[in-house]
Amino acid sequence: MGNDRERNVALEHKVEPLQDRFGRVARKLRVSVTDRCNFRCDFCMPVKPVWLPKSEILTYEEIARIARILARMGVTKIRLSGGEPLMRRDLDILVAMLREIPEVRTIAMTTNGFYLAEMAERLKRAGLDSVTVSLHSLKPERYDEVVGRKGVFERVMEGLKVAQEVGLNPVKVNVVMLRGCNDDEISDFVELARKSNLTVRFIEYMPFDGRKFWRPELLVPGEEVVRTIESVHPLVPMPREQGSTARVYRFADGIGGEIGIITSMTSPFCGDCDRIRLTADGKIVPCMFSRDEYDVKSLLRSGATDEEIASFIRDAFYRKFAGVESLLREHKTIAYVRPMYQLGG
Numbered sequence: 001m002g003n004d005r006e007r008n009v010a011l012e013h014k015v016e017p018l019q020d021r022f023g024r025v026a027r028k029l030r031v032s033v034t035d036r037c038n039f040r041c042d043f044c045m046p047v048k049p050v051w052l053p054k055s056e057i058l059t060y061e062e063i064a065r066i067a068r069i070l071a072r073m074g075v076t077k078i079r080l081s082g083g084e085p086l087m088r089r090d091l092d093i094l095v096a097m098l099r100e101i102p103e104v105r106t107i108a109m110t111t112n113g114f115y116l117a118e119m120a121e122r123l124k125r126a127g128l129d130s131v132t133v134s135l136h137s138l139k140p141e142r143y144d145e146v147v148g149r150k151g152v153f154e155r156v157m158e159g160l161k162v163a164q165e166v167g168l169n170p171v172k173v174n175v176v177m178l179r180g181c182n183d184d185e186i187s188d189f190v191e192l193a194r195k196s197n198l199t200v201r202f203i204e205y206m207p208f209d210g211r212k213f214w215r216p217e218l219l220v221p222g223e224e225v226v227r228t229i230e231s232v233h234p235l236v237p238m239p240r241e242q243g244s245t246a247r248v249y250r251f252a253d254g255i256g257g258e259i260g261i262i263t264s265m266t267s268p269f270c271g272d273c274d275r276i277r278l279t280a281d282g283k284i285v286p287c288m289f290s291r292d293e294y295d296v297k298s299l300l301r302s303g304a305t306d307e308e309i310a311s312f313i314r315d316a317f318y319r320k321f322a323g324v325e326s327l328l329r330e331h332k333t334i335a336y337v338r339p340m341y342q343l344g345g
């Protein structure tokens with residue numbers, strides 16, 4: 001076994017892009033940096049989450065090594081997620097390590113916003129480009145109920161404001177739409193987008209069970225959200241970026257802010273999906289709607305070369321599951337896969 005420099009010689013030149021059996025190419029990496037979370041969103045966390053032992057969680061060096069290998073195979077965007085990514089101490093150190101990878105163009109993070117006000121500046125300085133804050137209600141009491149924690153709404157709103165002030169760009173808001181819970185707040189979120197120049201993304205509730213048990217009746221179709229908004233503010237669709245999970249619209253009257261609709265259930269975009277996931281305990285997950293996962297941590301910790309790791313990931317990604325469309329076509333429904341907090345959203 002050689003040192004890191006020797007190991008990397010084999011990967012000095014870019015290798016072929018990561019491609020699956022359907023010809024889909026991986027360009028985006030989502031990393032769950034921890035499974036732990038200080039919130040208990042009812043659509044995400046089970047009543048009694050089982051946390052991974054600390055020794056099973058990848059170190060920043062291990063995450064950065066996998067990211068470097070993937071970058072040489074064509075990955076250009078990295079999103080940090082969790083659990084709650086800011087539960088991981090000094091996350092800016094990881095951001096700075098990822099920023100040093102020349103092929104990586106964008107580093108983003110999805111967070112519940114609780115620690116954002118205090119961390120935003122450090123993260124920006126370390127090289128974080130953009131942030132998405134999950135915010136499922138603009139009514140403080142309802143928000144607390146959804147996230148299972150009292151008195152945190154103002155703090156999350158402050159995080160959102162500070163993120164904009166320090167220049168993270170874009171700052172987006174993720175709203176998981178739940179029938180009978182927040183589907184009466186569409187217009188409030190639209191006003192937030194317009195007033196604060198934010199991108200608000202309405203996400204269809206997906207069957208990853210938390211305290212709440214997924215039922216089709218709880219899903220608010222993205223089309224319905226668009227119709228509701230258009231009854232007041234006409235929207236102009238923007239060209240869809242390849243591999244994007246969202247349909248994005250701007251306001252026809254030219255007021256700032258954008259609207260995104262993530263129709264993972266009613267109209268998924270699995271055909272050109274370009275994502276690959278790495279779990280906190282070092283599993284490669286090619287598709288979030290499949291139980292298939294490939295343990296790259298054992299390889300990492302047994303002294304494998306970058307070339308061996310690259311070849312392992314290539315084989316894993318090649319077998320990527322067709323996607324949620326095929327599940328719906330063949331089974332008419334989606335079986336429970338795993339809780340979202342273990343995957344990184």
Ligand code: SAM
Nearest residue numbers: 044082083084110111112134174205206340345
């Ligand atoms: N803790 C961070 C947060 O909440 O933003 C990052 C991890 S969270 C698992 C990533 C994203 O998945 C969040 O926007 C969250 O709202 C969303 N999410 C969680 N469970 C979901 C579900 N069942 N359906 C749709 N989106 C879900």
Ligand code: SF4
Nearest residue numbers: 037039041044083112
């Ligand atoms: Fe935590 Fe995010 Fe899951 Fe909410 S959605 S419980 S904040 S991981």
